[in-house]
Amino acid sequence: MSQIDAVIFDIGNVLIQWQPENFYDRTVGEARRRAFFADTNIHHHHEQIDAGASLPGMIDSLVPQYPEYEAELRMWNDNWNDLAAPAIPHSVRLLDALVDKGMTVFTLTNFGHDNFPLSQAVYPFLNRFNREYVSGRLKLIKPDPAIYAHVEADCGIDPDRLLFADDRTENITAAAARGWQTHLFEHPQGWADRLVAEGLLTAEEAT
Incomplete structure (x- = not known):
């Protein structure tokens, strides 16, 4: 018993x-993904989501900081079910x-x-x-x-x-x-x- x-x-x-790198490698290529993850420290920011922040709100706050990565940042929210898969x-x-x-x-x-x-x-x-x-x-x-x-x-x-x-x-x-x-x-x-x-x-x- x-x-x-x-x-x-x-x-x-x-x-x-939960390996979002895989999605970005498929969509933007490994080199662009590596630059995006390194320059934005996106995993660190995502910890705010786990702690209670809004996902779309976080992305909106990051876009002005990293305008060159706006498309990749939007994917983090808009393609959520491709990332967590x-x-x-x-x-x-x-x-x-x-x-x-x-x-x-x-x-x-x-x-x-x-x-x-x-x-x-x-x-x-x-x-x-x-x-x-x-x-x-x-x-x-x-x-x-x-x-x-x-x-x-x-x-x-x-x-x-x-x-x-x-x-x-x-x-x-x-x-x-x-x-x-x-x-x-x-x-x-x-x-x-x-x-x-x-x-x-x-x-x-x-x-």
Whole structure:
């Protein structure tokens, strides 16, 4: 009998690939992409979105600072569902299998409040969580201990009965420090094996 009461999924690079460089390489070419990312430090600015800022608002504020990259900046908003793509099929099957078995499943994700619904619209599996802990809504961001404390207080489940999968070591470390069960996501098969080991899925269900 598993001692896990809820399974918690990160989204980026767990359920959906988050490598926006791939989109820009296809559309503007690698050299232009490298210059754009280096000159604008776009990943750093995107952290504001995860922390609660508006995505289109951020882009509007950056265009006057980097007018030579206006087209690329607009793509960050206008082509969101090309940047946050594609889905990771095996991980999605694991989520669906857990939900179909009646397991309580949450997401704890660094994601903007206005672009998360855009992803939900094209990826129906992102609507299957019992609870959604989205950093842009909470204005708290992993690995801040406060976001984990919020999850605990909101769901009322003891930390040692939560199993959390994330692809970033610092996020896993912060959760483990609060007593959560954790899994550093490196590939879907490893996560599948962990769910089977916990007795949450059978080997067949985890394929």
